[in-house]
Amino acid sequence: MKDVSRLAPVWSKLTDLEVVRGQGALVYTSAGEEYLDLTSGIAVTSTGHSHPKVVEAIASQAQRFIHAQVNVYTHDLLEPLAERLFTVTPPSIETFFYSNSGAEATEGAIKLARQYTKKPNVVVFQGSFHGRTSQAMAMTTSRTGYRSGHMPLPAGVFVSITPGYLEGEAVLDDDPRVQKALEYLDYLLLAQSAPSETAAFIVEPVLGEGGYLPMPKAFLEGVAKRAKEHGILLIVDEVQTGFGRTGRMFAVEHYNVEPDILVMAKGLASGFPMSAIGARKEIMDRWPVGSHGGTYGGNPIGCAAALATIEVLTEEGFLENVRDRARQLRAGLEEIALEDATVGNVRGLGLMVGVTLVDSSKKPDGERVSKMIAHARHESKVLFMNAGTWGNVIRWMPPLVVDETQIQRGLDAFKLAMKNT
Ligand SMILES: Cc1ncc(COP(=O)(O)O)c(C=O)c1O
Numbered sequence: 001m002k003d004v005s006r007l008a009p010v011w012s013k014l015t016d017l018e019v020v021r022g023q024g025a026l027v028y029t030s031a032g033e034e035y036l037d038l039t040s041g042i043a044v045t046s047t048g049h050s051h052p053k054v055v056e057a058i059a060s061q062a063q064r065f066i067h068a069q070v071n072v073y074t075h076d077l078l079e080p081l082a083e084r085l086f087t088v089t090p091p092s093i094e095t096f097f098y099s100n101s102g103a104e105a106t107e108g109a110i111k112l113a114r115q116y117t118k119k120p121n122v123v124v125f126q127g128s129f130h131g132r133t134s135q136a137m138a139m140t141t142s143r144t145g146y147r148s149g150h151m152p153l154p155a156g157v158f159v160s161i162t163p164g165y166l167e168g169e170a171v172l173d174d175d176p177r178v179q180k181a182l183e184y185l186d187y188l189l190l191a192q193s194a195p196s197e198t199a200a201f202i203v204e205p206v207l208g209e210g211g212y213l214p215m216p217k218a219f220l221e222g223v224a225k226r227a228k229e230h231g232i233l234l235i236v237d238e239v240q241t242g243f244g245r246t247g248r249m250f251a252v253e254h255y256n257v258e259p260d261i262l263v264m265a266k267g268l269a270s271g272f273p274m275s276a277i278g279a280r281k282e283i284m285d286r287w288p289v290g291s292h293g294g295t296y297g298g299n300p301i302g303c304a305a306a307l308a309t310i311e312v313l314t315e316e317g318f319l320e321n322v323r324d325r326a327r328q329l330r331a332g333l334e335e336i337a338l339e340d341a342t343v344g345n346v347r348g349l350g351l352m353v354g355v356t357l358v359d360s361s362k363k364p365d366g367e368r369v370s371k372m373i374a375h376a377r378h379e380s381k382v383l384f385m386n387a388g389t390w391g392n393v394i395r396w397m398p399p400l401v402v403d404e405t406q407i408q409r410g411l412d413a414f415k416l417a418m419k420n421t
Contacts, residue, residue, distance in 0.1 A: 115286065
């Protein structure tokens with residue numbers, strides 16, 4: 001063991017495990033241990049670790065071409081992937097741009113919205129997370145830790161209310177907080193960022209880093225309605241919710257909204273760094289040639305991995321498994337919640353489920369969550385992660401290929417951790 005690490009210490013670490021192999025929902029360490037990975041590497045390995053079809057696609061593409069730079073020449077997977085994405089994304093999404101990470105794609109989506117509308121400002125919603133680059137950080141409001149020490153951030157970002165966010169509760173459509181939050185958005189457009197200066201609303205249908213809190217249907221539809229009325233673009237950030245995670249290919253399918261721009265990453269290529277911006281053709285067509293780009297976007301191996309991933313996700317029964325496992329998980333967690341008052345609530349959509357932990361005065365208990373995560377890892381060899389401004393949400397984001405036994409193993413580990421912390 002070396003006594004000095006040559007790695008930057010900036011990464012926050014959930015565990016010190018060194019993994020050497022992954023398969024499906026399991027990872028194996030250099031110490032010869034097996035762990036159930038309910039983090040999916042932060043909601044990425046949709047098809048599980050090293051799905052054979054994805055591995056095969058990457059390996060055979062690597063034999064042909066590793067890098068085929070899009071400005072220099074085209075390659076034979078760019079169009080097929082765009083065509084495939086067109087078939088799985090909402091009908092309003094017609095044309096695609098490729099990049100490498102979620103942050104790059106959210107930032108690119110804002111560049112596109114500004115070019116198309118010729119307007120400067122953007123509205124985000126409490127609890128948002130859109131990435132780590134400067135514009136993406138400016139649009140991230142889930143924790144100061146993501147922003148502190150990096151100020152000043154780009155201006156022109158306004159923060160509107162997410163119903164139930166401060167209370168840490170998923171809010172139903174008829175809850176008065178939905179209308180209050182929409183009224184606040186109206187106020188923001190009157191008092192802070194006029195529609196004539198607002199290019200876009202950017203919204204996660206289910207807050208990711210913000211704590212797996214789904215936007216109420218009536219709220220997201222109210223936001224979309226206002227966007228349309230005011231000529232403001234609706235950018236839906238599906239970096240974490242996309243590609244089957246919520247039991248549908250995209251989370252917006254649970255809502256009656258048509259995104260103008262859709263941002264995708266994480267589950268898109270099963271872990272190969274790849275992201276995409278999809279938009280109405282009319283919007284993409286007005287992005288001036290050369291005003292955006294990147295060396296690696298549209299990388300052939302990423303395209304091959306994405307095509308194979310989509311093939312797996314669209315296999316018969318794949319999304320049914322997501323919905324069945326989601327039902328099993330929710331039922332198990334709700335049963336635990338009934339027996340234990342330290343569970344604040346269980347919420348989410350599909351295999352994106354958050355459980356909040358509270359203390360005896362119902363205040364968020366982030367410390368307990370940290371202890372539970374450590375307990376599950378040490379005693380049950382199950383990996384969980386936290387989320388949310390107060391760090392008191394345990395998030396469940398298993399690979400979408402997770403089976404019934406593995407969900408039960410996760411529930412048992414969770415229960416044991418509750419009992420012993
Ligand atoms: C909703 C959302 N948008 C953007 C990002 C940023 O993605 P990346 O970490 O790939 O830059 C994330 C990452 O967690 C995310 O959850």
